[in-house]
Amino acid sequence: MRPIQMVDTKTQYHKIKPAVDQAVMEVMESTAFINGKAVQDFAADLSSYLGVKHTIPCANGTDALQIAMMALGLQPGDEIITPSFTYIATTEVIALLRLTPVFVEVDPKTFCIDPAAIEKAITPRTKAIVPVHLYGQAAPMEQIMEIAEKHGLYVIEDNAQAIGCEYIFENGTRQKTGTIGHIGATSFYPSKNLGAFGDGGAIFTNDDELAARMKMIANHGQSRQYYHDVVGCNSRLDSIQAAILGIKLKHLDEYASARQQAAAYYDQAFAGHPAITTPALAAYSSHVYHQYTILMEGVDREGLKKYLAEKGIPAMIYYPVPGHRQKMFEQFNVASLDLPVTDWLTQRVISLPIHTELDEEQLAYITSHILAYINQ
């Protein structure tokens, strides 16, 4: 049996090695390392895959979120509603820009932001909502967009974990996550569903004006060479990463189905177990399983992790400390916030190995050891 990893990027690479290596060699020969043809081609391919008008490549997913927020013309102290139960990058950029993160609850079944909690958190200073499509499943975008429209708010989707995920509207239309809000942001960090061989990110929008502003912000606020209209930053996807991502994009749907197959195996193995809640599938979304995260009831989670580690099975807690309990955000007096669902989840979640290369032998080994520990 191959060793079990949370993510197996090596086996995945070896399956497409000739195409990836050739694409990288072509960039090296071209020496167009920055903003070369590979970057433009990848951005165009990704736009057409997602069905979005503009894709603006940038250096990483955190920058993508930051540039999106910088483009909205917000003032210090403006409030951004976001889940507490997310990766720190989502909320850190809010504080970095001197905006105020307003942490709200998530749905205990889907782990995504709760629309009722959003409505309750709106004040005259609220300017934007940042839903996170956590673990690869969409937040309830239709409701979120309705709330945003009603209150005149921007929506920035954190799509770092859900590229390729499809939102299903009540009327049956389907749209890729990251293209529904005013702006979408994603990451090409190597372990993400569309992972580069280094850092990378992108921003999506159907709004021409926002696209122009974000392009300018990502490039030192430059409108034409050496004319800098706004304070921006330097955030670029390099051509080698773009060339690799261009190859991998062609496999993204096949990668999603490999993840879905692994998830189905887990679902079946754990079905009906009183101590395990498997991921709930929302009727309005597909699931691209960036993570396969279960909830454990009455199980010594640390004990299980240790037992699995001894058997060569990694497992991770995403995320053990929610935003409102991070020292970083003490300045916003959030420690006293009452977010019982978030706290409850942080104590019960555990993420199992999931990637495109898991085989049945590995899945049988993982599930049998988890069940052996829980049933002992």
Ligand SMILES: *Cc1c(COP(=O)(O)O)cnc(C)c1O
């Ligand atoms: C990975 C991730 C990011 C940040 O992406 P980087 O490329 O690491 O900067 C942001 N939000 C979420 C939810 C993520 O999982």
